[in-house]
Amino acid sequence: MLLQAIITGILMGLLFALIALGLTIIFGVMEFVNFAHGEFLLVGMLTAFYANQLLGLDPLASIPLSALAASILGVATYHFLVRHVIRGPMIAQLFSTFGLMLFLQNLFLFLTGSNYKMVKRGWLIGKSVRIAEGLVLDLSVLAAGVVAIVAFALIYYLFNHTRIGMAMRATALDGLGATLMGIRTERINYLAWALASAIVGIAGALLANFYYIYPTVGLVFVMIAFATVALGGFGSIGGAFVAGVLIGVIEVVGGLYVGSQFKFTIVYATYLLVVLLRPKGLFGW
Amino acid sequence: MVMPRFLTYLIRDVRSFSVPARIVLGGGLLFLCLMPHLGFSSFFRTVVIQFLLFSFLAMGWNAIGGYGGQIDIGLAQFLAIGAYTSTMLLVWWDVPPWFSAPVGMLLAVAWCVIIGYPLFALKGHYFAIATIAAVLVLKDLFSNWELIHASRGVHLPLKQAPSLLYLQFHTNIPLYYVVLAMFLGGLIFLNWFRGDRLGYQLRAVKENDEAAKSLGIDIRIAKLKAYAIAAAFAALGGSFHAIYTMYIDPEAVMSTELSMQIALMAMLGGAGTLWGPIIGAAILVPLDRFLGSALGGSKSLQGLDLMIYGAIIMILAAVEPRGIMGILQRITRAVRGDRP
Numbered sequence: 099m100l101l102q103a104i105i106t107g108i109l110m111g112l113l114f115a116l117i118a119l120g121l122t123i124i125f126g127v128m129e130f131v132n133f134a135h136g137e138f139l140l141v142g143m144l145t146a147f148y149a150n151q152l153l154g155l156d157p158l159a160s161i162p163l164s165a166l167a168a169s170i171l172g173v174a175t176y177h178f179l180v181r182h183v184i185r186g187p188m189i190a191q192l193f194s195t196f197g198l199m200l201f202l203q204n205l206f207l208f209l210t211g212s213n214y215k216m217v218k219r220g221w222l223i224g225k226s227v228r229i230a231e232g233l234v235l236d237l238s239v240l241a242a243g244v245v246a247i248v249a250f251a252l253i254y255y256l257f258n259h260t261r262i263g264m265a266m267r268a269t270a271l272d273g274l275g276a277t278l279m280g281i282r283t284e285r286i287n288y289l290a291w292a293l294a295s296a297i298v299g300i301a302g303a304l305l306a307n308f309y310y311i312y313p314t315v316g317l318v319f320v321m322i323a324f325a326t327v328a329l330g331g332f333g334s335i336g337g338a339f340v341a342g343v344l345i346g347v348i349e350v351v352g353g354l355y356v357g358s359q360f361k362f363t364i365v366y367a368t369y370l371l372v373v374l375l376r377p378k379g380l381f382g383w
Numbered sequence: 384m385v386m387p388r389f390l391t392y393l394i395r396d397v398r399s400f401s402v403p404a405r406i407v408l409g410g411g412l413l414f415l416c417l418m419p420h421l422g423f424s425s426f427f428r429t430v431v432i433q434f435l436l437f438s439f440l441a442m443g444w445n446a447i448g449g450y451g452g453q454i455d456i457g458l459a460q461f462l463a464i465g466a467y468t469s470t471m472l473l474v475w476w477d478v479p480p481w482f483s484a485p486v487g488m489l490l491a492v493a494w495c496v497i498i499g500y501p502l503f504a505l506k507g508h509y510f511a512i513a514t515i516a517a518v519l520v521l522k523d524l525f526s527n528w529e530l531i532h533a534s535r536g537v538h539l540p541l542k543q544a545p546s547l548l549y550l551q552f553h554t555n556i557p558l559y560y561v562v563l564a565m566f567l568g569g570l571i572f573l574n575w576f577r578g579d580r581l582g583y584q585l586r587a588v589k590e591n592d593e594a595a596k597s598l599g600i601d602i603r604i605a606k607l608k609a610y611a612i613a614a615a616f617a618a619l620g621g622s623f624h625a626i627y628t629m630y631i632d633p634e635a636v637m638s639t640e641l642s643m644q645i646a647l648m649a650m651l652g653g654a655g656t657l658w659g660p661i662i663g664a665a666i667l668v669p670l671d672r673f674l675g676s677a678l679g680g681s682k683s684l685q686g687l688d689l690m691i692y693g694a695i696i697m698i699l700a701a702v703e704p705r706g707i708m709g710i711l712q713r714i715t716r717a718v719r720g721d722r723p
Contacts, residue, residue: 131508182701188507190704192454193650194697196643201693207686313686317639321519324512332509363523366516373513374501 102233103354104347109235109243111346116246116301117319118326118338119253120294126270126333127290130184133195134175135323136316137202138295142168142302143311144206147215150306156220157307158241164303165296172295173288180291199316207313215311222307238307245304249297250339257335266290270333318362322349325369330381337381345369389575396574415563419556432559432627434668435566436620441648441660442569443616448646449655450582451609452589453503456642457514460521461491461614463637465621467525470537470631479548484622491618492611499610503603518637525633536632539625550626558627565623569616574657576612585609589655617645647696653708662707667692 121135132138142164149160175198183194217223222237229235257263268276269286277283309315326345330337345365353361372380400408414421418431440458447455468487472478478486502513526534545552550561576582584605587595592602625631635641644667652663674688703709 131512179697179701183704186700186704189448189452189454189650189654190700192508192511193647194700196647197693197696197698197700199693200643201690201697204686204689204693208690212685321515325516328509328512357527359527360523363520366520366523370513370516370520373505373509377505377509 099232099354100351103350105233105235106239107347107350108343109239109346110350111343112243112246112250113301113304113342114319114322114326114346115339115342116249116304117298118323118330118342119250119335120298120301121323122327122330122333122335122338123253123266123290123294123297125327126335127266128180128184128269128273128287130180130191131195131324132175132180133192133320134199134202134316135298136318136320137199137206138168138171138298138316139302139305139319140202140206140311140313140316141171142299143306143309143315144210144302145299146303146306147217147311150217150219154219156222157217157303158221158245161245161300161303164299164306166299168299168302169292169296172291175295176288176291181287203313203316210313212313216309217306217311220307236308242304242307245300249300250335253297253335262289322362322365325365327379328373329369329379331379334379334381337379341380388579389571392575392578393571396578415566419559425555428555428559430669430672432555432562433672434664435559435562436623436627437645437648437668438661438664439562439565439569440617440620440645441652441664442573443613443620444645445649445654445656445660446573446576446616447606447609447613449649449653449659450577450585450589451606452585452655453606453610454507454511454646455514455610455613456511456639456646457518458613458617458645459637459639459642460518461495461617462621462624462641463521463525463631463633464491464494464614465618466625466631466636467531467537467621468618469622470539470625471531473539473549474537480550480622480626481548484619487622488615488618491614491621495610495614496607499607500603503606503610515639515642518639518642522633522637525637534633536630536635539629539631541629555627558623562623562627565619570657570661577657581605581608586655647692651696651699651706653706656706656708659706659708666707 117135117139120138121132124130124132145164145167146155146157146160149155149163150157153160155163179194179198183190220238222241225237226234227237227240255263257267265276265281266286266289268279268281269283269290273283276286305319322345326338326341329345330339330341345368348368349361349365352364356364397405415431415435419428440462444455444458447453465484465487468490469480469483472483472486473480498517502510502517505513525531531537542549542551547557550558552558584595584600587598587600588602588605595605596602621636624636628635648663648667649660650663651659651667652661652665653659670692671688674691699706703713705712
């Protein structure tokens with residue numbers, strides 16, 4: 099029971115970490131918090147759902163589509179909204195993405211209705227694998243965890259071993275300094291939004307494999323993503339990874355022992371406790 | 384005779400108004416006082432009640448979010464404390480709202496000190512996100528707490544006869560005057576607050592907290608005082624909400640959307656200004672209700688009202704972060720021919 103919960107928790111946690119990764123990249127590059135991040139996830143989920151419905155694609159096969167859709171939304175958000183509020187007061191920054199969140203949530207309510215949707219046909223749907231006595235893993239959850247690890251490895255490589263990734267890190271550390279070194283920081287900003295949104299779109303496709311889709315689903319996950327990012331330290335990629343896994347385990351194991359109605363309560367309470375003790379998170383600086 | 388400070392401020396500020404402003408405000412006040420007797424539909428009256436209630440809540444938010452500069456997205460938790468205190472005291476011991484509402488306000492203030500003291504170590508986004516998390520924790524606890532009927536919610540017991548003591552009547556006209564009194568009282572209180580010591584301290588903290596600290600302002604205490612005001616406003620609003628709707632549940636009184644709506648109204652009108660929350664509520668509440676009744680009725684158009692709502696907020700954040708008050712200031716400057 100416990101082992102099962104821990105492993106499921108780790109797998110869910112990897113997905114949480116992937117969702118939080120997009121948030122933390124944007125925060126790292128431009129100190130901006132996107133409250134509509136959950137709706138970007140929803141775009142990924144809906145893309146996977148409709149690709150499944152209309153084209154018969156498996157959610158795993160529609161990962162590129164989901165990434166593309168979310169990425170387009172991300173670039174549009176930066177171009178039309180964030181660019182105009184980023185130099186304004188913090189209150190305007192916060193409310194601009196609240197507005198976006200309300201707008202997107204209700205756009206999807208308007209377009210797709212409030213009913214719960216679920217991907218029903220797919221390679222892994224409803225299949226599970228028995229690894230040992232009492233240890234049965236849902237294949238779609240397992241796939242989510244594996245893809246999340248691959249994505250993290252790629253992002254880690256991108257940020258540490260490519261020129262473009264190093265340029266992003268330079269912009270994150272010191273925007274003005276990066277500009278003086280000849281980095282076109284405005285391009286880096288667009289790139290950060292495209293990349294971060296693509297990542298959360300991928301997470302959406304993975305999530306669509308085993309989770310209900312409805313217009314306000316983003317709120318649950320965006321809160322977990324905030325908790326993850328704050329726990330790991332805003333802007334820290336490794337921090338998001340560790341904190342995501344930690345939160346996944348806390349959620350599943352806590353839900354097992356305290357009651358599943360409290361699984362998110364425990365996550366939020368842990369988050370509050372940690373930020374009060376370490377306001378910059380576990381790995382923040 | 385020594386006049387109370389809030390009265391001197393009120394008289395001073397009213398005197399400083401220009402003639403057109405006096406006419407608009409006097410007319411508005413007269414309209415609000417006479418509204419129930421002018422033959423408007425009861426739907427219109429409920430919209431005005433909602434407007435007054437949300438103005439009152441947004442005024443409370445303005446104390447911490449506008450003047451204090453601490454973006455709180457968790458005001459609904461204090462609203463819920465007020466609503467549940469009034470409701471449960473009535474259910475258990477038949478306590479009238481006149482007594483339970485102040486108890487609710489005290490409990491809300493106590494709770495705001497408990498969570499505010501640690502939370503004010505956080506700044507900016509960190510504070511905003513932590514307040515959302517705090518409400519989510521409280522909401523989950525309320526939703527599973529059998530003593531207060533968990534997520535099923537509570538119906539307020541109905542009295543046999545209309546009663547001023549229990550604020551239950553055949554029509555909503557008396558309650559209209561209750562919320563109008565709250566609205567006017569809140570306005571006068573905030574007018575005092577912004578011109579008084581604490582108001583100035585908070586603005587100093589908001590502009591530059593290090594400089595404020597060096598002037599001897601205890602930042603945390605100043606923020607806590609503002610938070611207590613916000614909590615008390617929200618709790619009183621919550622008590623009214625419970626008595627007005629006669630039914631509460633955790634989803635209705637402490638959802639994240641409700642907290643956001645309150646904050647958005649103050650922001651739309653102009654955070655940190657006296658009239659901002661009222662202007663914001665005057666735009667968003669009718670927008671919500673009329674669009675809601677015009678569009679929400681048909682299933683195919685659901686969501687359209689809140690889409691418009693979200694779009695307005697995005698555009699305003701990008702174009703004029705000071706809200707409608709900022710736009711009004713620009714217009715008055717342009718009319719007077721001042722340089723900005």
